[in-house]
Amino acid sequence: MTSQAQTITRRAALGALGAAGLGFAIFGPRRAGDAPPGRVVIDYWEKWTGQEGDAMRRVIDAFNRSQDRVWVRYFAQSAIDQKALISIAGDDPPALVGLWDFALPAFVESRAVIPLADLDAEFGDEIARDFASRYGVPDFRLRREQYTAPAWELMHHDGVMGGVVSTCSSMAYYYDRAAYRDAGLDPDAPPRTIRELDEHAERLTVMRDGTVERAGFLHREPGWWNWLWGYFFGGTLYDRAKETALASSAENVRAYEWLQSYPEKYGTQRLTAFQSGFGGYNSAQQAILSGKVASVLHGPFLVNVIDRFKPGMDYGAAPFPVADEIYDPDRPIGLVEADTICVPRGCPHPREAYEFLLFTQLPRNIEALAIDHAKPTPLATPSPDFARRHPNKAIAVHNKLMASDRAFPKPETRAWPQFEAEFNAEITTMWELTRPAADVLADIDARAQRFIDIVVERRERRYGAKS
Amino acid sequence: MTRRVPEWMVGLAFVSPWLIGFLAFMALPIGMSLYYSMTQYTMLEPPIWVGMDNYTAMAGDRVFWTVMKNTTIYALVAIPLGTIIAVILAALLSAKVRFQSFFRAAVFVPTIVPLVATAMVWMWLFNGELGLINIALDACFRPINALFGTDLAGPNWLGSAQWVMPALILMSFWTVGQAVVIYIAALKDVPEVLYEAAEIDGIGVVGKFVHVTLPMISPVILFNVIIGIINTWQIFAVPYIMLGTTGAAKRSGYFYTMYLYDKAFPFGEMGYASALAWVQLMIILALTGLTFVVSKKFVYYRAA
Numbered sequence: 001m002t003s004q005a006q007t008i009t010r011r012a013a014l015g016a017l018g019a020a021g022l023g024f025a026i027f028g029p030r031r032a033g034d035a036p037p038g039r040v041v042i043d044y045w046e047k048w049t050g051q052e053g054d055a056m057r058r059v060i061d062a063f064n065r066s067q068d069r070v071w072v073r074y075f076a077q078s079a080i081d082q083k084a085l086i087s088i089a090g091d092d093p094p095a096l097v098g099l100w101d102f103a104l105p106a107f108v109e110s111r112a113v114i115p116l117a118d119l120d121a122e123f124g125d126e127i128a129r130d131f132a133s134r135y136g137v138p139d140f141r142l143r144r145e146q147y148t149a150p151a152w153e154l155m156h157h158d159g160v161m162g163g164v165v166s167t168c169s170s171m172a173y174y175y176d177r178a179a180y181r182d183a184g185l186d187p188d189a190p191p192r193t194i195r196e197l198d199e200h201a202e203r204l205t206v207m208r209d210g211t212v213e214r215a216g217f218l219h220r221e222p223g224w225w226n227w228l229w230g231y232f233f234g235g236t237l238y239d240r241a242k243e244t245a246l247a248s249s250a251e252n253v254r255a256y257e258w259l260q261s262y263p264e265k266y267g268t269q270r271l272t273a274f275q276s277g278f279g280g281y282n283s284a285q286q287a288i289l290s291g292k293v294a295s296v297l298h299g300p301f302l303v304n305v306i307d308r309f310k311p312g313m314d315y316g317a318a319p320f321p322v323a324d325e326i327y328d329p330d331r332p333i334g335l336v337e338a339d340t341i342c343v344p345r346g347c348p349h350p351r352e353a354y355e356f357l358l359f360t361q362l363p364r365n366i367e368a369l370a371i372d373h374a375k376p377t378p379l380a381t382p383s384p385d386f387a388r389r390h391p392n393k394a395i396a397v398h399n400k401l402m403a404s405d406r407a408f409p410k411p412e413t414r415a416w417p418q419f420e421a422e423f424n425a426e427i428t429t430m431w432e433l434t435r436p437a438a439d440v441l442a443d444i445d446a447r448a449q450r451f452i453d454i455v456v457e458r459r460e461r462r463y464g465a466k467s
Numbered sequence: 468m469t470r471r472v473p474e475w476m477v478g479l480a481f482v483s484p485w486l487i488g489f490l491a492f493m494a495l496p497i498g499m500s501l502y503y504s505m506t507q508y509t510m511l512e513p514p515i516w517v518g519m520d521n522y523t524a525m526a527g528d529r530v531f532w533t534v535m536k537n538t539t540i541y542a543l544v545a546i547p548l549g550t551i552i553a554v555i556l557a558a559l560l561s562a563k564v565r566f567q568s569f570f571r572a573a574v575f576v577p578t579i580v581p582l583v584a585t586a587m588v589w590m591w592l593f594n595g596e597l598g599l600i601n602i603a604l605d606a607c608f609r610p611i612n613a614l615f616g617t618d619l620a621g622p623n624w625l626g627s628a629q630w631v632m633p634a635l636i637l638m639s640f641w642t643v644g645q646a647v648v649i650y651i652a653a654l655k656d657v658p659e660v661l662y663e664a665a666e667i668d669g670i671g672v673v674g675k676f677v678h679v680t681l682p683m684i685s686p687v688i689l690f691n692v693i694i695g696i697i698n699t700w701q702i703f704a705v706p707y708i709m710l711g712t713t714g715a716a717k718r719s720g721y722f723y724t725m726y727l728y729d730k731a732f733p734f735g736e737m738g739y740a741s742a743l744a745w746v747q748l749m750i751i752l753a754l755t756g757l758t759f760v761v762s763k764k765f766v767y768y769r770a771a
Contacts, residue, residue: 082732089510106735110511269623276626277596417733421713428628428716447529458507461515 039071040352042095047080047339051304055372056166063359066134070352072096084344088112093344095353098166101154101338102410102417108162109414109459113342116142116161119354127355135362142361148403151378154338157412163340164361165378167369170401171225171335172394173197173321174302175295176288177314179204179214183294190295190318192329194232194258197295197321204294205266212266212274217295219259220275220431221287225297227423228335229255231408233323237419238411243456245419245448248441254323256430256437268432284309299337303374303392317394319401334401336409338378376402414459415451422447504741514738521742530718530726531743537714538723540632542699545639546692553643553691554684557650558676571651575644586708589638595623625709628719635706635720639699646691653687654680682767689762696754700747703728723747 035041048056053076060072075094077083081103087093088107099107107113124141131140142164144152151165177187183203191197201216215221219229227237227247235251238244246252263271278292279285282305287293289310297320306313319332326333341360343353359365363379367386370377374391376398387395401407410416422444429440479486504521506514525531560571577585592598601621608619624634657680665675681688703724706714712729714721727747731740 079732085510085732085735106509106511110509112511272623272626273595273620276594276598276623414735417735421729421734424711425713425718425721432627432716458509458515461507462512 035071035073036068038068040069040349041071041073042349042352042356043073043075044096044098044341044356045075045077045080045084045094046098046341047077047100048098049076052373055369058372059360059365059369060356062365063356066359067130070349070355072356085112088344088346091346093346095343095347095349096357097342097344099163099340099342101165101340102412104154104157104162104340104342105412105416106414107342107344108157108160109463112345113162114345114347114350116164116343116354116357119343119350123351123354127351127358130355131358131362137362140358140362142358146361146363146380147378148380149405150336150402150407150409151338154336154378154409155340163342164357165338165366166341166360167373167375168336168338168378168402169299169301169375170337170398170407171228171297171299172317172319172397172401173295174288174298174315174317174394176291177316179291179294180316183216187314187316190316191321192318193321193324193327195324198261200295201262202265207266210270212270214291215266215271215274215287215293217262218271218275218287218293219262219297220427221278221293221296222281222298223427225335226427227420228408229259231255231335232320232333233258234326236408236411238413238452240412243413243452245445245452247423247445247448248438252441253438256441260430260433260437263431263433272431281305288315289313300375300392300395300398301373307391315394317392317397319397328406331406332397332401332404333406333408334404336402336407338409378402413452414455415448418451419448500741500744503738504745506738507736508738508741509735510737511735517738521739522746524739525742525746530721533718534721534723534726537632537719537721538700538702541636541639541702541722542696544632545636545699546695548636549640549643549646549695550688550692552640553646554650554681554688556643556647557654558680560647561651561654571648574647578642578644582704583708585641586705589634589641589705590625590709593624593634593638595621595626598624600624625715625720628716631710631715631720635709638705646695649687649691650684653684657683683769685762685766686768689758689766693755693758696758697751700724700751700754 084097132138180187191200204216206214230252233251233255235249278287426440508514604621622630624630661679702722706720710720727740727743730736
């Protein structure tokens with residue numbers, strides 16, 4: 001075999017270089033979009049698209065217009081917690097990232113977000129002066145008294161403020177008032193206790209030819225919170241102080257036995273087949289919109305779907321019913337969640353990021369977002385016309401839950417995603433009545449405890465035992 | 468003016484985009500994953516060396532055994548049945564019939580439909596109440612029920628633990644078109660003289676298929692089986708879209724790669740996920756090796 005020398009002409013080499021240059025110009029990195037010259041450009045990753053994204057864009061536009069130093073760019077991301085995780089691990093994060101509150105434990109414990117107290121110590125005074133002159137708000141800081149207690153808690157993990165609440169939700173009992181009237185029930189008297197809920201559900205359920213035509217109430221619709229029923233019986237899932245799973249507590253067992261009473265009453269196969277005909281959340285075929293289910297546990301954002309696909313639907317909402325012995329109308333029980341805005345570790349412009357983060361916390365911006373998202377306010381004192389301007393006519397129920405001392409967040413542990421996955425995997429076992437609830441919960445408890453122990457062991461190995 | 472460049476440098480320059488890409492995006496991550504598999508690594512914190520702990524932990528991990536079982540069952544049923552269906556379809560599509568090209572295209576087209584679209588369509592087909600499959604089944608069952616007083620009905624395919632796996636296996640046949648195309652090419656390559664000789668010996672259609680066609684296309688079957696092993700052990704997108712993160716009721720549709728992904732990202736255990744990935748690689752290698760060994764008895768390589 002002979003070796004042949006190849007020739008490359010200067011023209012070919014220049015052509016290749018030219019093509020590479022053209023490719024770089026077309027596909028290479030972009031400038032800071034339409035940012036006016038001289039501004040510090042910061043990127044903000046958030047999970048919202050559509051109407052919800054537009055609402056945040058309006059806040060950003062207001063900020064960008066209100067000063068001439070910083071320019072915020074909005075990027076909607078799917079699976080934002082995972083993308084945030086990768087970008088922080090790769091040391092190339094955006095300036096701001098919107099995380100769900102339940103992601104905070106992992107990000108705070110691993111120092112993946114900058115504690116806001118640190119940013120306040122460094123930039124708080126300067127920004128407060130700017131805010132006073134620019135927005136007429138004297139000495140603006142993140143203060144406990146601005147927020148309801150649950151909202152303030154959702155911003156923290158282990159005493160560290162990892163982010164601020166951009167929007168929040170509280171889950172309530174939503175019902176179709178027309179179905180109530182149809183069943184001879186008073187639509188202005190939703191159930192207050194589990195016992196009343198069972199009675200209403202029975203009257204609201206319509207069976208025809210051995211099949212379910214309308215379910216009065218279904219635990220598994222929308223099926224997003226398979227783990228929370230024990231809270232309505234006075235239970236909890238996690239003891240934070242002892243870092244112990246409590247899935248098999250007496251209250252939880254009672255709750256899931258109650259859940260099992262529905263397939264026992266109406267037939268597992270019948271209910272499962274009936275449920276498989278439901279459409280997706282964001283569609284007119286969604287169970288409560290299509291009239292297949294008369295009442296559900298849901299968030300205030302359900303109203304956005306109602307307005308879109310069934311405007312004019314006569315809905316009502318109330319705090320979710322609880323066991324008789326723990327009923328207290330002044331202290332409703334409900335899940336609270338929050339979308340938080342955090343400044344990730346490695347943020348390229350922490351001062352500017354913190355400034356925008358504070359801007360989102362001006363009451364008028366918080367309320368504007370809450371109204372546009374059809375969510376309750378995290379503010380301790382909502383503006384007088386908040387409820388009037390709000391698209392959800394039952395927003396007072398959500399606000400009350402958001403301020404209740406018995407509101408509960410998702411268990412605050414890094415092991416939560418795995419803990420929740422156990423519930424999601426095993427809920428069918430209970431729903432299909434394959435095993436008694438107590439046995440299934442004991443299994444969930446054991447496995448969840450193992451995940452929690454791993455998290456604790458890993459934390460202690462890295463940072464030492466909690467004091 | 469020209470400059471003489473040695474041939475090996477030119478060759479290297481031409482392969483360099485692939486080589487650099489391979490080193491940066493394959494070789495390096497593979498090496499790093501081996502290291503991470505022996506660490507506790509959350510991605511947000513520096514990895515901590517734990518030796519073989521992640522590997523030994525798998526033995527006591529119930530979900531690991533669930534996904535192993537699910538993936539094995541899926542592979543054991545979907546690969547042989549898929550192969551049989553693909554070979555039969557290829558044989559039928561090799562017959563000289565009218566609209567042959569149309570039928571071939573019809574079998575192949577599903578393989579080019581995006582996975583997400585496929586998953587969404589099948590979710591509706593499998594819908595327990597409104598799905599076309601159950602509507603068809605109910606139409607079949609109605610006379611039987613009327614005649615025998617039975618209560619037969621279409622299953623709740625994706626909603627019940629028993630029916631998720633059959634549904635996914637059934638759905639896997641949707642994409643046999645790719646294998647069918649390869650089998651058609653292989654069938655074309657079978658020398659006509661062999662069929663003629665078989666005919667002279669009085670062998671019928673089935674005999675010719677078993678004694679001539681199958682041995683002659685056996686290397687291609689082997690190739691497709693190995694590709695099938697690799698693909699089924701990596702099944703992810705379709706069940707993830709159709710069944711959600713925990714793979715439907717009681718994790719009945721939860722597969723190995725889904726668990727690996729969940730461990731790496733939502734659960735933040737990249738070290739354990741890396742160990743899972745290495746075990747998966749070993750399993751695929753072992754199965755491929757085993758297939759090669761077993762195939763020596765069944766695969767006929769024609770002399771060139």
